[in-house]
Structure formats: C-alpha cells, structure tokens
Amino acid sequence: MAAEVLSAAGLAVTVYERMPSVARKLLIAGRGGLNLTHSEPFEDFIKRYGPEAAWLRPMLEAYPPAALVAWAEGLGEAMFTGTSGRVFPKAMKASPLLRAWLARLAAQGVTIRTRTEWLGWEAGGALRFQGVAGEETVRPDVTVLALGGASWPKLGSDGAWVPVLEGTGVAVMPLTPANMGITIAWSETFRERFAGEPLKNVTASVSSGIGPHVAAIRARGEAVVTAYGLEGGIIYVLSRMLGRTLERGGAPVMTIDLRPELVVGTLTDRITLAAPGQSTTNMLRKAAKLSPLAVNLMREGIGRELPREPAALAKAIKNVPLQVAGVQGLDRAISSAGGVTRGAVDEALMLKARPGVFVAGEMLDWAAPTGGYLLQASFATGVTAAKGALAYVQAASQR
Numbered sequence: 001m002a003a004e005v006l007s008a009a010g011l012a013v014t015v016y017e018r019m020p021s022v023a024r025k026l027l028i029a030g031r032g033g034l035n036l037t038h039s040e041p042f043e044d045f046i047k048r049y050g051p052e053a054a055w056l057r058p059m060l061e062a063y064p065p066a067a068l069v070a071w072a073e074g075l076g077e078a079m080f081t082g083t084s085g086r087v088f089p090k091a092m093k094a095s096p097l098l099r100a101w102l103a104r105l106a107a108q109g110v111t112i113r114t115r116t117e118w119l120g121w122e123a124g125g126a127l128r129f130q131g132v133a134g135e136e137t138v139r140p141d142v143t144v145l146a147l148g149g150a151s152w153p154k155l156g157s158d159g160a161w162v163p164v165l166e167g168t169g170v171a172v173m174p175l176t177p178a179n180m181g182i183t184i185a186w187s188e189t190f191r192e193r194f195a196g197e198p199l200k201n202v203t204a205s206v207s208s209g210i211g212p213h214v215a216a217i218r219a220r221g222e223a224v225v226t227a228y229g230l231e232g233g234i235i236y237v238l239s240r241m242l243g244r245t246l247e248r249g250g251a252p253v254m255t256i257d258l259r260p261e262l263v264v265g266t267l268t269d270r271i272t273l274a275a276p277g278q279s280t281t282n283m284l285r286k287a288a289k290l291s292p293l294a295v296n297l298m299r300e301g302i303g304r305e306l307p308r309e310p311a312a313l314a315k316a317i318k319n320v321p322l323q324v325a326g327v328q329g330l331d332r333a334i335s336s337a338g339g340v341t342r343g344a345v346d347e348a349l350m351l352k353a354r355p356g357v358f359v360a361g362e363m364l365d366w367a368a369p370t371g372g373y374l375l376q377a378s379f380a381t382g383v384t385a386a387k388g389a390l391a392y393v394q395a396a397s398q399r
C-alpha cells in the first residue's frame with residue numbers, strides 16, 4: 001500500500017520481498033474469503049483496537065473502512081457486507097484483487113524484487129539485502145519497513161527483524177500469538193466424527209481472576225472443531241485470556257452456551273413438554289433442536305451421563321464446560337501481538353532512532369480481533385507511513 005501511494009506521487013519505488021512471490025499472507029487470508037474490513041459504525045469499529053485505539057484513530061480516520069472498500073472496488077472487485085457486518089470481495093478470495101493490484105503497481109513503475117531479504121543497515125546507513133546473487137546494499141531517499149508480524153512464518157513474516165531493530169535502539173514488544181485456536185483433548189470418536197465441522201450460533205465465555213478482580217469475556221458466533229481443539233472467530237476473541245491463564249499455571253475452563261437465544265426457563269418448558277420416555281439424545285435433538293455435533297460436545301464436556309431432569313438438562317445445554325489444555329503457537333496463529341512500540345515512532349510512523357525509516361502494518365505494536373480489523377489497520381498504517389515518507393523526501397529536497 002505504501003508502494004502504491006509513493007509511486008502515485010511520482011517516486012521511484014522498489015519493493016524487496018524475501019519470498020519467491022509477494023503477499024502470501026494476503027492470499028492465505030483469501031482462503032477464508034478475505035475479510036477486508038468491517039462495516040460497523042466507526043466509534044464501535046475503533047474500539048476493537050483496545051488500548052491502541054487512540055494511537056490508530058487518526059490513521060483510521062484518514063483511511064477508514066469506506067476508503068478500503070472503494071480501493072478494492074477501484075481494482076475491479078465487487079464487495080459485499082455479510083450479516084455479521086464483515087466486508088468481503090464477492091469473489092471470496094484474494095487472487096483476483098492481488099492480480100489487479102500488482103498490475104496497477106507495475107503501471108505506476110513499482111519494481112518488485114523477490115527472493116531478496118532485508119538484513120539491516122551497514123555502518124554507513126545503507127540498507128543491506130541478501131539476494132540470490134549475494135549481498136547488496138542500497139541507499140534510498142526514504143525507507144518503509146512493512147515486514148509483518150511473526151504468525152505463519154512459512155509465509156514469509158518470521159519476525160527476524162526484531163533483533164535488528166532492537167540493535168539500532170528501537171523499542172519492540174515481544175511478538176506473541178494473537179487470534180489463535182485452542183487445544184482440547186477430544187475423545188478419539190469425537191475427533192474422528194466431527195473434525196472440520198462448524199458449531200454455529202453459540203456463545204463461548206471464559207473468566208479469569210479471583211474475587212472482585214474477575215474479568216470475563218464472552219463471544220457469540222461460530223467455532224470450528226479441529227483435530228486438536230477449536231478454531232474460529234469466537235475462539236480467537238477468548239484466546240489471549242486463555243493463553244495468559246495457562247502461562248500463569250492455571251487450568252482454564254471455557255463454557256459454551258449451545259442455545260444462547262433461549263433462557264433456561266424456556267428450554268426447561270420445551271424439554272418438559274417433549275414426549276416422556278425418549279432418550280436424552282432424542283430430547284436434545286427434538287426439544288432443544290441441537291445438532292449431533294452439539295449433543296456430542298455436551299458429552300465431551302459433561303460426561304456420557306447427561307442429567308435427565310428437564311431444568312438440569314436445560315442448564316447443561318447452556319453451560320457446557322470445556323477444559324482448555326493449550327493455545328496454538330505462532331505457527332498457526334492468525335496474527336501476532338507486540339512489535340515496534342508507539343513510543344519508538346512519531347505520528348507519521350517514522351522511527352525516532354532512524355530518521356527516514358517508516359514502519360507500517362502488523363510489525364507495529366497493536367492487536368485486534370479477526371473481523372477485517374487486521375487488514376484495515378495494516379492498509380491504513382501503510383498509507384500513513386507512505387504520506388510521512390513523501391513529506392520527508394519533499395522536505396529533504398528543499399533543504
């Protein structure tokens with residue numbers, strides 16, 4: 001994005017990419033439909049960035065979700081907003097968008113050098129790269145670093161830049177997994193039968209702490225059963241709190257409400273009115289309209305013997321306890337938290353320790369849930385860094 005803004009302003013831009021092709025993570029995000037941004041009101045939207053919202057606000061106001069949608073449409077991608085408010089290309093993939101984008105960058109004169117890894121700086125200040133033909137140095141007028149976080153390192157972003165920047169006096173918070181799946185010790189039969197199946201319209205909640213300091217998080221939506229546990233939007237919302245509890249030696253239990261739209265009383269009445277003498281499984285399927293996955297999830301969490309008494313069964317439907325054994329690491333996390341701190345850059349995202357070097361994207365120290373917030377902030381910070389870089393070059397040429 002920074003390359004697009006800078007080349008549109010007339011600068012000669014070269015993008016250096018260590019992998020054989022660019023934007024691999026964007027393409028993988030496309031596997032899930034490419035949730036580019038979110039359509040909720042801006043004041044709700046900005047809150048998703050938690051403590052970093054104040055920092056990101058001017059950048060997201062300058063390049064809001066509507067601007068990103070218009071950008072994608074300008075590249076020929078028809079967009080749509082799902083019932084959840086999340087915004088996707090109608091094609092539900094990233095490849096056509098990426099093709100059109102790369103064609104635009106080429107038309108604007110951007111050179112892309114793949115298989116060329118940035119290593120750091122020479123003592124004299126030139127950028128050092130490792131290319132296929134060996135090491136080379138470059139001394140540009142201005143630099144934008146957009147090296148990503150450290151999740152899914154096989155796609156290219158491995159966080160190897162952290163010690164390089166720290167060595168030059170830049171404060172970096174450690175890169176830790178964010179938005180990750182969780183590990184649950186499923187029984188063999190449950191795993192074999194349900195791995196890959198979605199658990200729709202449920203609420204997951206978790207609480208942490210003791211007495212008056214208890215914090216609770218709840219998320220409603222969909223989760224997907226995997227061989228090792230659960231993935232999906234509602235799991236990602238809870239994953240950081242679960243990870244912290246596990247780090248402190250705790251044994252967190254996540255509670256699933258399988259019928260969040262019904263109160264216990266209504267469910268109890270429906271079960272009571274169901275034909276007596278039915279098996280518990282039939283009762284759950286017919287009176288509570290639970291799927292085979294939901295019924296078996298209850299047995300995984302509660303045990304083979306479910307309560308028979310209607311009120312107790314209704315309560316159980318709304319409180320399935322799942323013992324969380326672990327959280328997925330950086331290899332499989334959707335994103336990483338941590339990165340270059342707010343204090344290490346100015347409001348144009350220029351490194352205070354390295355004038356003329358700007359930073360954008362997930363390598364900055366902000367975090368957000370899934371839902372389009374990650375790409376939106378990556379794009380918006382890319383625009384901010386590019387505008388800062390342009391102003392820097394213009395000021396330098398007047399000196």
Ligand SMILES: Cc1cc2nc3c(=O)[nH]c(=O)nc-3n(C[C@H](O)[C@H](O)[C@H](O)COP(=O)(O)OP(=O)(O)OC[C@H]3O[C@@H](n4cnc5c(N)ncnc54)[C@H](O)[C@@H]3O)c2cc1C
Nearest residue numbers: 017018025029035117118147148156157361362372374375
């Ligand atoms: C499976 C998955 C699904 C996702 N789905 C979504 C989604 O639907 N919506 C959403 O908002 N977000 C999603 N994300 C997150 C989103 O893709 C990232 O937050 C976003 O791509 C970050 O952009 P970035 O440009 O900062 O970093 P990246 O996209 O990681 O790009 C950084 C680039 O820098 C290159 N690089 C790194 N180090 C060097 C070096 N030393 N020299 C040269 N090149 C280097 C890397 O190879 C990489 O190509 C998803 C992530 C994953 C893993």
